[in-house]
Amino acid sequence: MKIAFKILGLGLAVLITIGVVALVIINAQDIPSYEVEEVEFQRSNKPEAIARGQKLTQMLCANCHMDRATGKLTGQRMKDAPAEFGEIHAPNITQDKTYGIGEWTDGEIVRLLRTGIKRDGQYAPPYMAKLPLMADEDIDAIISFLRSDHRMVIAESKPDTPTKPSLLTKVLSRLAFKPFPMPDQAIPMPDTTNTLELGKYLAHNLECFSCHSADFKTNDYLNPPMSPGYFAGGNQPLDLEGRVKLTSNLTPDKETGIGSWTLEQFTKAVKYGLKDGEPTLSYPMLPYTQLTDYEVGAIYDYLMTIPPISNKVERSIYD
Numbered sequence: 156m157k158i159a160f161k162i163l164g165l166g167l168a169v170l171i172t173i174g175v176v177a178l179v180i181i182n183a184q185d186i187p188s189y190e191v192e193e194v195e196f197q198r199s200n201k202p203e204a205i206a207r208g209q210k211l212t213q214m215l216c217a218n219c220h221m222d223r224a225t226g227k228l229t230g231q232r233m234k235d236a237p238a239e240f241g242e243i244h245a246p247n248i249t250q251d252k253t254y255g256i257g258e259w260t261d262g263e264i265v266r267l268l269r270t271g272i273k274r275d276g277q278y279a280p281p282y283m284a285k286l287p288l289m290a291d292e293d294i295d296a297i298i299s300f301l302r303s304d305h306r307m308v309i310a311e312s313k314p315d316t317p318t319k320p321s322l323l324t325k326v327l328s329r330l331a332f333k334p335f336p337m338p339d340q341a342i343p344m345p346d347t348t349n350t351l352e353l354g355k356y357l358a359h360n361l362e363c364f365s366c367h368s369a370d371f372k373t374n375d376y377l378n379p380p381m382s383p384g385y386f387a388g389g390n391q392p393l394d395l396e397g398r399v400k401l402t403s404n405l406t407p408d409k410e411t412g413i414g415s416w417t418l419e420q421f422t423k424a425v426k427y428g429l430k431d432g433e434p435t436l437s438y439p440m441l442p443y444t445q446l447t448d449y450e451v452g453a454i455y456d457y458l459m460t461i462p463p464i465s466n467k468v469e470r471s472i473y474d
Contacts, residue, residue: 185277185320185325186277186278186280186320186324186325186328187277187278187328187329188275188276188277188278189272189276189277189278189334190276191266191272191274191275191276192266192337193262194262194263194265194266194337195262196260196261196262196264196265196295196298197261198261198295198298198299198302199295199299200299200302200303201299204292204295204296204299204300205296205299205300205303205305207293207296207300208295208296208297208298208299208300208301208303209300209303209305209307210445211293211296211297211300212228212297212300212301212307212308213445214361214443214445214446215284215286215297215361215362216228216248216284216297217307218439218441219231219233219245219284220245220246220247220248221307222313225311226306226307227249227306227307227308227309227311228247228248228249228307228308229247229249229255229311229313230244230245230246230247230248230313230315230316231244231245232244232245232316233245233282234393234395234396234397235392235393235394235395235397235438235439236282236393237391237393238397239321239323240280240281240282240320240321240323240324241318241319241320241321241323241324242318242319243282243318243320244315244316244317244318246315247311247313247314247315248301248308249307249308249309249310249311249313250301250302250308250309250310251310251311251312251313252310253312254311254312254313254314254315255310255311256301257310259274261298261302264298264301265294265298266337267279268285268286268289268294268297269285269286269287269294269335269337269338270285270287270334270335270336270337271283271285271334271335272334278328278332278333278334280320280324280327280328280332281324281327281328281332281371281372284362284365285335285376286360287335287336287338287376287377288342288359288360288376288377288379289342289360290342290343290344290345290356290360291341291342291343292343292344293344293360327372331372335376335377344356350449350452350453350456350457351453351456351457351460353450353453353457354452354453354454354455354456354457354458355457357446357450357453357454358379358386358454358457358458359379361443363386363405363454364379364382364385364386366390366392366402366439366440367386367387367388367390367402367403367404367405368382368383368384368385368386368387368388368390369382369383369384369387369389369390370383370384370390370391371390371392380461384464384466385406385461385462385464386404386405386406386458386461386464387404387405387406387408387412387464387466388401388402388403388404388405388412388466388468389401389402389404389466389468390402392439393439394437394438394439394473395438398471398473399471400437400438400439400440400471401468401469401470401471402440402468403468403470404464404466404467404468405458406458406461406462406463406464406466407458407459407460407461407463408463408464408465408466409463410465410467411464411465411466411467411468412463412464412466413458414459414463418452418455421451421454421455422448422451422452422455424436425442425443425446425451425454426442426443426444426446426448426451427442427444428440428441428442433470434472
């Protein structure tokens with residue numbers, strides 16, 4: 156019996172040693188890189204695409220990449236990134252050829268947005284939003300805007316501050332978070348006359364489900380409705396001072412969700428950050444003034460069709 160315990164103890168010691176060595180090796184390395192496959196893509200540059208792209212960029216990209224002092228997409232420190240991911244800095248995505256994306260091809264931008272693989276093959280960790288389900292037309296719109304003459308994106312020679320990913324980020328980027336596949340067929344725009352189809356598209360591609368489901372780490376970005384706690388809230392994003400701001404339950408549960416909300420109440424909250432009798436909504440929930448009332452109504456219509464989940468979330472309010 157003593158020999159058996161000794162063998163078991165030795166085996167555990169070996170496993171622990173191997174684990175420690177593996178973590179030391181991973182920590183000494185950077186985020187994984189992947190083979191770069193060429194993607195053919197040519198933006199349209201149509202005026203309506205640029206206008207649509209500006210709207211999408213403001214809602215999806217500016218929050219992380221915009222320098223608030225200049226209004227340009229030259230990057231900034233992401234103070235709302237959970238500390239366990241490390242010190243995160245969003246890069247310069249202006250048209251500067253040295254420090255921005257001026258030398259990137261349209262296909263390289265598409266690959267990053269779709270899969271999370273950068274120009275050099277390195278994987279962009281989970282805090283970089285990916286758009287695997289976005290319609291090709293909207294991807295075109297974003298790229299057309301990034302190539303436009305708008306002051307947000309014109310070349311600005313500001314070097315990036317290197318991100319310092321934590322050991323956890325490096326481990327997760329090897330085990331849990333992997334690049335998404337490039338779509339193997341065209342992704343059409345939703346039927347805008349069908350409010351449920353449009354609302355579902357916006358709720359998924361504007362990352363609403365990502366924040367308002369149970370946890371960023373368990374979200375299913377390729378099949379959002381399969382995410383645990385889909386739209387039931389309780390996720391824990393941070394504000395700009397690093398404080399947890401629990402996300403609200405947006406399922407149609409009448410007691411703990413928005414099942415008793417009117418469209419007017421929902422529109423005021425989404426577009427203007429207003430809730431009757433309560434303080435104004437604050438970061439990271441920003442007013443989506445770029446959305447039309449019709450688009451907000453479509454999101455509302457869709458949310459009212461998803462399964463209600465009873466999950467009471469106390470609102471995080473700080474003095």
